[in-house]
Amino acid sequence: MSVDDRQAPGRSHLDVTPADATDRGPGRIRGVLGWLDERTSVARVVRAGMRKVFPDHWSFLLGEVALFCFVILVLTGTYLTLFYVPSASEVTYQGPYAPMAGTQVSAAYDSVLRISFETKAGLLMRQIHHWTALAFVGVVILHLCRVFFTGAFRRPREVNWIIGFTLLVLAIALGFTGYSLPDDLLSGTGARIAYSAALSIPLIGPWLASLAFGGEFPTSAFISRFYVLHIMLLPGLVIVLITGHIALLVLQKHTQYRGGPAREDNVVGRAFWPGQAFLSSGLFFLTAAICSLLGAFFQINPVWLFGPFDAAVVSSPAQPDWYVGWLDGALRIFPSFEPTILGITIPSPFIPGIVIPGVLFTIVALWPFIEARITGDDRAHHILDRLWEHPLRTATGVAILTFFAVLTLAGGNDVLAFQFGFDVEFLTRLFRWLAVLLPIAAWIVTYRLCRGRLREGDHPSPPIAGHAVARTPDGGFEEIHE
């Protein structure tokens, strides 16, 4: 890397050249950077960072949008933190929302109503925060799909795959803990189901549930605990992991799609500065703009309609935020099955609520190693696969996504039953079959489609056999020589 811009040690920032003196902008930058550089030699690093190459494809922006969503969540969340009260102690609601006047509610719920109805811009920030949270998990999943289906997780990027996967788990945990904070009827029900799932784990369940919630549900402790998780521990962990994620990305450089001058031993794209930096910062503001629009016009989680949490009361229908829907769906359609083996009961939520998600997430987390084991391909890859070039991977990914989709739909079986006039019992049985059959069907269909595409010869690696000919104007044929 060139060091021509670097100042010699000891050179004062006041020693600007006449050329710089005529141009105030660069002169000022040299002043600040020069001051820093004299003390840290930072200019070399900055200049190298600006030359980081970003391949030019929209799908590489998904991870950036996920990062931007997180930034927006931190900003709006900080605002909410200034007004939210993480306490389960009972207060009498005395705010302007008439239907709730005089009701005994928790201080947490009271403060959320205050944010919604009394704090200026409070409702807007709350709704932007919630919509961005929904988008955050969605974009993280899209980013994960891009990395999965193109094989970007392969050696040498297995560690970054696991970091990214952990970030998805943290995003879901952040969403769930945040969802529980308003202490409304719906979120309290969600927390109760989480408690029951923890309780269902054989041997350690009762202890785990008691330690996590501070006793038998409902407790007054879980609001403040979820709050600490939601605003400190989990976001802190996310920031650490994002830093590691990006550091590895810089160390290992981007992957890239095949085509043009792209090869395994190079990276083709735009430098961070100026091209990518402008696109990315513009994208940040556009992401924030769309989240603002959603927060402005699309009501979300109107907790004043749900009412405060009351352990003896429930609302119907009861649906969680979308990224938890598949877990709820698994709980809904799993058959009534609670065996007692040698006196040890295996509670009914254990398999759908703990085992199935655990196994699935483990497969996803370890997929780089599983695939390398199956294919025997342990080489480093920097050129991305096309979707059909690896039928096993693509079929497995589509099957897992199908499974999640069926479970998510099953999580709304009561709503679907109501909307379309089915019996909910029929839908539950139907979803049981679909959850087993559709992923298998999706796997087979995807695998065959990929194989077919490969056989068509669209695969770039096998050389073309035979001779290429062209028709001449007089009707004959002549061979084309490359």
Place this chain on the structure above:
Amino acid sequence: MRRLPTEGPARRSDTDPDDRRLERIVLALFGVTVACALALLVVYILGGQTQIEGLLLFGALGALGIGIVVWGQRLIPARINIEPRDPVGVDQAQMAELEQTLIEEAGFSRRRLLVGALAGALAALAAALAIPVFSLGPAPGRSLFETSWRAGRRLATQGGPPVVASDMPVGGVLTVFPDGDSSDPNASTLLIRIGSNPGGAAASSPSPGSSAGASPAAPTPSSAPGTAAAPASTEFVALSKICTHAGCPVGLYRSTEHVLICPCHQSEFDVLDGARPINGPAARPLPALPFRLEPDGTFTALGDFPEPVGPSFWDMDL
């Protein structure tokens, strides 16, 4: 580092009319941002309005975003950089040196016992520091097996008076707690009047799917004429309201079919058949509260639920 021009148009000069047009567009977009930001300030000062504020925020952020993207994509010459990628892999010499530094310079290979003792000491310290985790919650103990129901406690609505049998219509459902103590949510119990002739007792039922106990402080329902005369104890059942699947309140009652439904995961319980689960994921019946109908029409519990209420746990049968 090699640089190639893109396949697109060559770099425009600063005097390019197209460039100046784009500059004006970007300028206008930044102007929109300034205007929206100022308007946002005015709206806020005037008292604020969620939708207008959001719209102005959208305008300010969106115009800024588009402006920066247009600037970056159209006014900055697009250059494709091709950067060589060094193969990632183990440099044997480096690795050996690292090993030397890490292990040999500290003398680890000569002092195995000390290294082992250090690891043991750290593990012991970690275990000691992890123990306070048990401050987070009480030992599960008997609390999962018990509720606040005791023999002699009367059935009452939450914060309300004891329930009187003749006040309940056939098909009616009430959420009840021990009289004067509704502090234990796991004691919440559904008192249902199924009637003396369950097979045909559907006349005065609420519509299917009506919410049972949707209002926590529901007053005793007004009695339907003709149904209140000297009800017998066998006309009533008292069932735990906590679903045996995942612990949600079993809030829905289809009185025509005598089926209780949990709205969380659609478990269904047959009230006439010992609250046996007949559909959905629940596997255990809802526990029944033993009670007696007193001569004055109130109900008295004969004890706690005979089995744990709510979701199952591994040692509930031990």
